Amino acid sequence: MTAEQLASAAAPATTPGRPPATPLDPDHDPYPWLEEVEGAEALDWVRERNAHAHATVGAAAGFAATEAAVREVLDSDARIPEVSRIGEHLYNFWRDAEHERGLWRRTTLAEYRTDAPAWETVLDLDALAAAEGQSWVWHGATLLRPTPEQLAAGEPWRRALVDLSPGGSDADVTREFDLVAKRFVPAAEGGFERDTARADGRTGAKGGLAWADEDTVYVFTDFGAGTTTPSGYPRTVRLWRRGTPLADAVVVYEGADDDMYISARRSRTPGFERDLVSRSIAFYRSETFLVEGVGTPGQRLVKIEVPESAEVGFHREWLLVELRDDWTPDGSTARDGDQERTYAAGSLLAAPADDFLAGRRDLTVLFAPTASTSLVGAAWTRHHLVLNILDDVKNRLHVLTPPVDATAGTAWQRADLPVGDDLVTVGARAVDPLDSDDVWLTTTGYLTPSTLALATVGGPDGEADREDASVAPEVLKTAPAFFDATGMVVDQHFATSDDGTRVPYFVVGREELVRPADPTTPGTAPTLLYGYGGFEIPLLPGYSGTVGRAWLADGGVHVVANIRGGGEYGPAWHQAALRSRRHRAYEDFAAVARDLVARGITSPPHLGAQGGSNGGLLAGNMLTQYPELFGAVVIQVPLLDMKRYSHLLAGASWTAEYGDPDSDDWEFVRTFSPYHLLDAGRDYPPVLLTTSTKDDRVHPGHARKMAALLLATGKDVTSYENVEGGHGGAANNAQAAHMAALAWTFLRERLA
Structure with missing residues (x-):
């Protein structure tokens, strides 16, 4: 069909409503009925x-x-299966011609290194959708890490929270899943389920569950009138204990009526356990609170005192602050004098977490932008921090190593992680930031098929005093052209x-x-x-x-x-x-x-x-x-x-x-x-x-x-x-x- 024929075929069909003004009068929309998502006429x-x-x-x-x-291309078995290491396994979610909804599956690193890994199916979404008569779309899973004592005793990773969306909407449901038995844990057996039936007849709600421990989760979802924000996101976060009704979950934090999103999580790093509440006030404004005595009558929230436009994160003894605006912290001073110091928007700062919470503002600048550079990512490994920098939209990777004693005031060490071609993108993702210095390195370019490699940053023993900041990457998978x-x-x-x-x-x-x-x-x-x-x-x-x-x-x-x-x-x-x-x-x-x-x-x-x-x-x-x-x-x-x-x-x-x-x-x-x-x-x-x-x-x-x-x-x-x-x-x-x-x-x- 020629362009002229297409143009002729595209002649206007009969559309209800009056012809619009030129331009359209904002007070007289001719087509409000088309906003009725499931309306018969629409x-x-x-x-x-x-x-x-x-x-x-x-x-x-x-x-x-x-x-x-x-x-x-979409169904090709030659695509690189993106994986996440969970205990002894590498997990992957995969869709192809035979599995339209997808498989959640796992293998071992040894198998993954082969040309044809043997995959074990954990959850078949096509089978689940057929059995339940619902068009489930995968929204991901979060797993509960066993405690060091459980790992030492040989206990496997067992507990997962699986998010499923009906038809692909943002609103979804969450169900507890047993990774050993490879089945959902029903509510009748004490399993956690977030499965809201909404007023409009749809299943699911915007929000989620997050593990606190094996018998407790944070829940942030639609609890009925007054519990969601104007955007439809959760306005409260609650602590829900296994075996109790969801309605009895204890309120941990309640946002303001016009907030955007409220959520919570627990960092389970041994020796650095922290409960954190996130309050999204607007898209670029938020507050983060440490929660002491969570869920008890003596519960106390401690606000992390950074600008609302900043993002904060913890890793073991360190606090990172990424700035969107210039910031002059109260009590901060330049290293060479008493004048207060201003940190530039786009900077990444670090401080010993306990010192910062105690009110000290001795911050280390890990990255400061220039006219051509910006920070697009930062990934912690066990001992290092990998920064992903853009320089005129070209990747640069740097490995930073903090001092062993966070309070000593000594400098962070820096080294480069070679990228290669300027016109490709390289991403670094930690394999397990709790106990490994390994990273997944993904390389891709407009004409360069993707590769996935495994590298150890900081050298074979985590050392940082080398110009080359990693052991040579091991290429695991290369996508075809x-x-x-x-x-x-x-x-x-x-x-x-x-x-x-x-x-x-x-x-x-x-x-x-x-x-x-x-x-x-x-x-x-x-x-x-x-x-x-x-x-x-x-x-x-x-x-x-x-x-x-x-x-x-x-x-x-x-x-x-x-x-x-x-x-x-x-x-x-x-x-x-x-x-x-x-x-x-x-x-x-x-x-x-x-x-x-x-x-x-x-x-x-x-x-x-x-x-x-x-x-x-x-x-x-x-x-x-x-x-x-x-x-x-x-x-x-x-x-x-x-x-x-x-x-x-x-x-x-x-x-x-x-x-x-x-x-x-x-x-x-x-x-x-x-x-x-x-x-x-x-x-x-x-x-x-x-x-x-x-x-x-x-x-x-x-x-x-x-x-x-x-x-x-x-x-x-x-x-x-x-x-x-x-x-x-x-x-x-x-x-x-x-x-x-x-x-x-x-x-x-x-x-x-």
Whole structure:
């Protein structure tokens, strides 16, 4: 089917509601009925739009082949099974063609080293879903570590808390699981179960359970009226003892009515046991409390005195503080004088925990940002701290070793952990921070298939006085190349945004397309520009067999923009696009689009924009504010109606990011609300909108209403709503492949 035929097939269907004003009047929404997630009229409309998507994009040449190619990647047995070490076993959750819902399984390290490990099934989700008539989606598991005495006596790891979601929603249930017997422990036998039946008839609630000891858990969930926040998250945390009714769980902490999320956990490191309550006030504001005498009449909460914007963490005798804002602690002094010391936003600080709790503020700076560097991760091993640093969006790993005596005031030792190629991402994850200095090292790049290695940091005996900060990594698994990258290259460029800021981006594709011989000739390469730009989340290089097969191998160019709002340059990069400064993220993305054209890589008719969730808001603003730059736009699980977003599902938790539309903030929020910026008299590129009925984080009403508005104004719009999948959009590999094929086929047809 040609692009012209697709455009004809996309002619507006009959959509109830009056034609909108130009632009839309925020006080007169024509489509509120589309916010009724399970409403009969709304679902009839969804089915009509899905049928249209299947009759057009789904019937286009190449759709079936693309879907099959993507599905083959997702189901491939050659993928690297990501594992976590639990006692003697390595655990993995795995989905493939035979196990659509997935298997929770385990093996040993010796087996994992082989080409074909023998896996033992612990829990079969497909069998469970069939037996219970519920479309369970795996949400993870937390295991209770046996005490040193139990381990010494040979007792196995037995107790787990398994989280399961109906259909992929954020709301889920938790059940206790016996790892030895490989069965759930029923409530009749004293097993812990969090299985809330909600007022709307759905199963589950947002929240969870966390182990305190083998007979006690922390529970934070929906206990009824007044126990959840405006975002639908738990407002209380309670201590629940085995064998007692959930209703009798003792309240440990109760947040304010307008808080975001309350939770608790227990650190069970022998000799450093701590009970911690976390109070999320807003998305970038929180408090952490140490709980003394938890659950007793003498219970006492001790607040960790750091800025609300900071994040704190404990490891044995150490306290770490990561700053989002500059901080001058009371009582802190520079080492060379009496003047109070200010620590820069983006810094990572360390202090002996007991000293800090006693009021002393002698902090060690473990990392301080520069104009080009930021901290993106920190992982403790038993004796060391591995820092993951970005330098112009390129990885650097450093191993820090604290002094043996935390109170001695001696310096931390530092060494580098070699990364290799600048244009790959290397992640370090501790194997077991309680008793091991081993780390899992994952390496991946746009054209570099992923590898998983095992390394010991600090040398063979934890020593740190070496330039090479690790024993040579042992490569355990290497993923296959899912597409032929011969002749392809990766380049990093910088575009200049409207205010002069340099914005990095990566370009991937065939060399003759990415590096055209004559940049002055308008480029015709089908090019997809992807971005996110929010919540301090960086976009880093990574291998995708799906992108390779569905786009790069077919002559497409893939571009990833590291725009403001993300975390590529730390908190300042994120804060530069917060709230009233949101427009900076969109200006950055538009600047990258123009730079691609200036380099001769592509031209507007052949350039597409794509984003999901917050990135869907980005893509929606590209559609409505910069339509002349793009030939097609894909908007996935998006926010789009920024007048209503804070009233829909978890939206109230994001006002720190976007602003409060029910206040004077609407004056700037309206400037990036695509639903209200759409102009019936303006031309727009073709658009594909996708969402999920089960998405209980970003309301499907955003995508539904935007599609309806585009239809009513005669625009070229295709929309598709998956019935499962939650915010991820798909509950299994088949659904994921179908959704991906819709997007890739749409882009190929419109941009080629």
